[in-house]
Amino acid sequence: MSDPKLQEKIIAALKTVQDPDLHKDIVSLGFVKNMNIEGGSVKFDVELTTPACPVKEQLREECETKVKAIDGVEQVAVNMTAVVRPTEHSQPVLPGVKNIVAVASGKGGVGKSTVSTNLAVALSLTEARVGLMDADIYGPSIPQMMGIPVSPPKGGPENKFFPHEKYGLKVVSAAFLTKQGQPLMLRGPMLGGIIQQFLQNVEWGELDYLIIDLPPGTGDVQLTLTQKAPISGAVVVTTPQEISLIDADKGVKMFQQVKVPLLGIVENMSYFICDGCDKKHYIFSRGGGKTLADRFGIPLLGEVPIIEKVVEGGDAGVPVVMAHPDSPASKAYKVLAGQVAAQLSINQANSSEKVSADFELAWNTERSD
Secondary structure (H helix, E strand, O other): OOOHHHHHHHHHHHOOOEEOOOOEEOOOOOOEEEEEEEOOEEEEEEEEOOOOOOOHHHHHHHHHHHHHOOOOOOEEEEEEEEOOOOOOOOOOOOOOEOOEEEEEOOOOOOOHHHHHHHHHHHHHOOOOOEEEEEOOOOOOOHHHHHOOOOOOOOEOHHHOEOOEEEOOEEEEEHHHHOOOOOOOOOOHHHHHHHHHHHHHOEOOOOEOEEEEEOOOOOOHHHHHHHHHOOOOEEEEEEOOOHHHHHHHHHHHHHHHHOOOOEEEEEEOOOOEEOOOOOOEEOEOEOOHHHHHHHHHOOOEEEEOOEOHHHHHHHHHOOOHHHHOOOOHHHHHHHHHHHHHHHHHHHHHHHHHHHHHHHHHHHHHHHHHO
């Protein structure tokens, strides 16, 4: 039999537990669900906005500690769950996909596809439903990195086709439209047609996150996607040196101009750790990613080190997050996944608050008239 007074004390205690990203208590956010009190035993769920929440264990421990401190409570069981919230869009494209994240770079050679692949896998390992679109039309490398043979996708009804699947991901790539080793030679207008197919003709199903690996630069494919797809946010990949930052700067400005929210910057090849020592060697300069992030007032989402296992994994078709989950690079990618998910949740919360504020302003204005 539930004790109403004890339940009130528990709710009051949980109101002091704040989500550090959303800056509100978990009761006001509606995270606390299915509370059950039997004698001194208390059970409840905390339903987060993403299974990749970077502070999940911190919230669990704080809930347990504060509820256990209440007189009359003997045991506490906190079940951490998650339901990914969708980004609200007016565009009807990809209705089953809750969040679309574009991964871009101002120039080639900074490891953008490697970041896209390992970010997608890291999100999938949190039990999120994830898709990976290789939109790098002229250099589609993700099938190789994922260990997926280049073969035509399985067809479905109404000219639709199904993604390949590997490591829990649904994967589509321009490479699947050609034979192994053959180049895809297309003029500019034809690029938009392929992107349109990836958006409208692929049976993506229900996804929490669709990661899109964009080509380097700021050309036709990037503009087509930003105009046709309801992109929830963009991640810009750079390396630390100035020559890379110059081009990454242009990539950030492109997303600003087309009104796509910037989730933040990833500094790839940030440092090197040699065998036999734990010292970080900054061989491509240091701090460039943070400098760029600070310049635009956006987060630095992560710093990914150079390690041999990243290259080996990409060549062997087993992403480093899968092949060597405890390596420094894998840990960095898991942090990145948590930060990307957190930024999406923050943007959604801010958007909801703005809509509520706009509605209240309009309502009060109408009443005063």
